[in-house]
Amino acid sequence: MSDKNPEAWRNDAYAKVTGKTKYTDDIKFPNMLHGVPVYSDFVHAKIINIGISAASEAEGVVKVITAKDVPGSNKFGQILKDFQIFAEDKIYYNGDVTAFVVAETREHAIAAAGLVKVEAEELPAILDPETAMKKNALIIHEDYGTNIINEHKVRRGDTEKGFSESDIILEEDFSTQYIEHAYMEPETAVCNPRYDGVIEVYGSMQHPFSTRRFVCALLGAKLSDIEIVGTPMGGGFGGKDDTAAIVCARTALAAKLTGRPVKTMYKREWSVRESYKRHPYKVHYKMGLTKDGYIKAVECKIIADGGAYCSVTPWVTWRSTVQCCGPYVVENVHCDTYGVYTNNVVTGAMRGFGSPQMNFVIESMMDIAAGKTGLHPVEIRRRNMVRQNSITITGQKLDNHKVAMEEVLDAVLKEFNYEDKYKKSSHGVTDTDELYGAGFAMSYRGMSLGAEGVDFCSAVINVQADGSILVETGIHENGQGSESAMCILTSEQLGVSLDKIRYRRPSTSVIPDGGTTVASRGTVMGGSAIVLAADKLRKLMTPFAVKKLGCDEDKIIFENDMLSDPAKNKSVKFDEIIKEMYSSRTYPHAMGIFKAPVVTWDEENGQGNAYFSWTYGCQAIELTVNKTTGKVKLLNAIAAHDTGKSVNKVMTQGQFYGGMAMGIGYGLLESLNQKDGIIKSLNFNTYRIPRSTDLPEMKAVIIENVDPNSPSGAKGIGEPTNELMAPAIANAVFNATGKRYFKLPVKITNK
Numbered sequence: 001m002s003d004k005n006p007e008a009w010r011n012d013a014y015a016k017v018t019g020k021t022k023y024t025d026d027i028k029f030p031n032m033l034h035g036v037p038v039y040s041d042f043v044h045a046k047i048i049n050i051g052i053s054a055a056s057e058a059e060g061v062v063k064v065i066t067a068k069d070v071p072g073s074n075k076f077g078q079i080l081k082d083f084q085i086f087a088e089d090k091i092y093y094n095g096d097v098t099a100f101v102v103a104e105t106r107e108h109a110i111a112a113a114g115l116v117k118v119e120a121e122e123l124p125a126i127l128d129p130e131t132a133m134k135k136n137a138l139i140i141h142e143d144y145g146t147n148i149i150n151e152h153k154v155r156r157g158d159t160e161k162g163f164s165e166s167d168i169i170l171e172e173d174f175s176t177q178y179i180e181h182a183y184m185e186p187e188t189a190v191c192n193p194r195y196d197g198v199i200e201v202y203g204s205m206q207h208p209f210s211t212r213r214f215v216c217a218l219l220g221a222k223l224s225d226i227e228i229v230g231t232p233m234g235g236g237f238g239g240k241d242d243t244a245a246i247v248c249a250r251t252a253l254a255a256k257l258t259g260r261p262v263k264t265m266y267k268r269e270w271s272v273r274e275s276y277k278r279h280p281y282k283v284h285y286k287m288g289l290t291k292d293g294y295i296k297a298v299e300c301k302i303i304a305d306g307g308a309y310c311s312v313t314p315w316v317t318w319r320s321t322v323q324c325c326g327p328y329v330v331e332n333v334h335c336d337t338y339g340v341y342t343n344n345v346v347t348g349a350m351r352g353f354g355s356p357q358m359n360f361v362i363e364s365m366m367d368i369a370a371g372k373t374g375l376h377p378v379e380i381r382r383r384n385m386v387r388q389n390s391i392t393i394t395g396q397k398l399d400n401h402k403v404a405m406e407e408v409l410d411a412v413l414k415e416f417n418y419e420d421k422y423k424k425s426s427h428g429v430t431d432t433d434e435l436y437g438a439g440f441a442m443s444y445r446g447m448s449l450g451a452e453g454v455d456f457c458s459a460v461i462n463v464q465a466d467g468s469i470l471v472e473t474g475i476h477e478n479g480q481g482s483e484s485a486m487c488i489l490t491s492e493q494l495g496v497s498l499d500k501i502r503y504r505r506p507s508t509s510v511i512p513d514g515g516t517t518v519a520s521r522g523t524v525m526g527g528s529a530i531v532l533a534a535d536k537l538r539k540l541m542t543p544f545a546v547k548k549l550g551c552d553e554d555k556i557i558f559e560n561d562m563l564s565d566p567a568k569n570k571s572v573k574f575d576e577i578i579k580e581m582y583s584s585r586t587y588p589h590a591m592g593i594f595k596a597p598v599v600t601w602d603e604e605n606g607q608g609n610a611y612f613s614w615t616y617g618c619q620a621i622e623l624t625v626n627k628t629t630g631k632v633k634l635l636n637a638i639a640a641h642d643t644g645k646s647v648n649k650v651m652t653q654g655q656f657y658g659g660m661a662m663g664i665g666y667g668l669l670e671s672l673n674q675k676d677g678i679i680k681s682l683n684f685n686t687y688r689i690p691r692s693t694d695l696p697e698m699k700a701v702i703i704e705n706v707d708p709n710s711p712s713g714a715k716g717i718g719e720p721t722n723e724l725m726a727p728a729i730a731n732a733v734f735n736a737t738g739k740r741y742f743k744l745p746v747k748i749t750n751k
């Protein structure tokens with residue numbers, strides 16, 4: 001058997017730690033040109049002219065591309081086709097690209113970019129979504145007719161009645177900030193026009209198939225004429241979608257127009273300026289409770305700043321809507337959610353996808369409610385949380401999987417000695433300068449896309465004549481370890497050693513579109529497709545083993561690189577069966593297709609079985625706040641999540657630690673400095689992400705309730721781990737200081 005430990009193995013680890021991995025910027029073609037984007041000083045303006053003659057004549061410049069050169073459609077998008085890939089009639093935000101300079105070297109292109117002259121008539125910039133929503137507001141996208149991108153709602157029960165039956169009514173306003181994904185590798189693309197007419201695209205992206213749609217739209221090309229090749233990437237976190245796809249699209253157009261390979265490699269400043277961020281939210285939240293702490297009604301209004309383009313705002317805000325009461329049973333709910341255009345930087349997908357904002361609100365509210373009712377924060381949650389067979393606020397009965405809300409909560413309480421820590425609270429009073437506090441937060445999260453999208457994925461297991469195995473899926477390796485997970489599942493399912501298995505990174509031309517690698521769906525969807533492919537393959541192989549071993553079909557097990565009948569003590573080597581299959585003209589090749597169980601949604605009243613399964617999580621943290629300086633020191637943190645089947649323990653833990661660390665940035669440190677639509681914090685010297693020295697000791701508690709709703713049994717965990725630290729910190733700060741913060745990031749003030 002293999003010396004590879006399936007509990008802690010990555011197919012790409014050696015290459016990555018030795019620097020051998022080839023990222024997009026490492027890819028070079030002979031005769032390659034370099035592309036550079038050109039911005040303007042405007043935030044909202046009507047374009048009069050984009051003057052490119054000086055730039056076109058500059059040294060080394062081969063072509064300066066503008067909207068006029070687009071053969072296909074200049075406007076595209078995953079939902080609304082409003083994203084202009086080259087600024088055309090208007091500048092909608094400061095990150096709009098007005099021209100694209102293609103030159104012999106990157107230096108030549110950068111020098112020439114400064115010579116492009118954008119003449120435009122400035123328009124008033126709309127920088128606040130509430131202003132944008134006003135009846136007489138200037139319409140940003142005129143042909144769309146309104147600044148409201150989308151609305152969602154939940155209508156359940158009768159909130160008026162619910163509030164009238166309440167003893168306590170709480171009403172608060174919360175706001176959250178922009179978050180930059182801060183992937184290590186900025187947007188990069190290399191496009192090669194091939195002799196056969198196909199344009200090959202290598203790029204740092206999460207979603208090869210989504211990128212292909214953007215490229216094809218801009219070029220007016222058929223899907224089969226563009227081949228997006230999966231390339232190792234340096235981080236995504238939800239952020240390598242629209243912007244990354246658009247960078248690929250511009251580069252592909254440059255390759256098409258010049259007939260030469262072209263590379264675009266973003267500087268950090270361009271990336272921060274142009275790329276979409278996590279949505280800032282404004283949330284008005286009203287909650288009614290009985291004096292025993294039972295929630296009777298919730299009314300909330302959620303406003304998300306969508307920035308200049310729609311991107312995936314309707315999907316992000318949909319999850320916020322479905323999960324607007326957190327993991328609590330509330331019979332009377334009235335929620336109105338709005339995604340709104342402004343002239344600020346675009347906002348879109350980021351790890352959590354609409355849940356981090358809402359969890360900060362809800363879990364702060366639960367602690368406030370605990371204070372008002374005199375109940376312990378744990379007790380008030382126990383009284384309201386979802387349990388087996390509970391009905392969610394959208395009318396979904398939680399009966400098709402194990403509802404593990406209480407299990408993860410209890411795990412945190414026990415493993416963290418939460419009670420002792422919570423009681424140690426300073427409540428703002430201490431002899432020393434350091435105020436001590438502990439806090440926690442919990443959530444549930446719908447698996448995969450839910451009713452946002454069409455959810456299916458495929459995998460191919462292709463066994464070679466010598467018994468070695470090539471595996472492919474429609475899921476992209478974003479750096480999270482998905483390729484390794486697919487190999488480990490294949491190894492388990494076929495009972496063969498990991499040494500035999502190689503992940504073959506597919507291009508969009510060789511595997512069917514498996515949907516985007518988002519929504520913590522990689523192992524759930526791709527992994528399930530692998531399990532189904534392995535099942536097909538075992539069925540193909542079994543008749544050959546039956547013949548060889550003289551046993552019944554249902555007696556055969558796949559184990560230790562053998563097919564065996566343990567009762568008869570007979571075995572044959574996996575490789576031998578494969579050899580037999582090839583010599584009798586049977587391919588040991590199988591494709592598995594996993595279609596997610598059906599979900600439902602009624603837009604009118606916001607009711608339906610929104611997700612086919614749910615995952616549960618709880619996180620806690622202890623900290624001190626310095627009375628004089630306000631400095632917060634994080635001591636210890638813990639996370640317990642129901643991961644379903646954990647395919648690779650160490651990688652699962654990696655998701656926990658990474659998610660918690662990012663959550664700490666959200667809770668305490670990160671804030672984009674955007675003034676009048678212009679981002680000032682364009683690099684990490686001014687945009688403060690957590691450093692290793694900011695992080696507390698972290699503990700991961702993996703709770704494995706195998707999910708019966710998918711063949712892999714896994715539950716996505718990339719996002720759940722990122723959505724709870726901010727409210728846990730806010731609650732711990734309250735526990736320490738007695739002061740409640742309603743705005744992220746939590747900035748300690750002495751007032």
Ligand code: MOS
Nearest residue numbers: 238350351518519
């Ligand atoms: Mo994501 S934020 O669903 O990549």
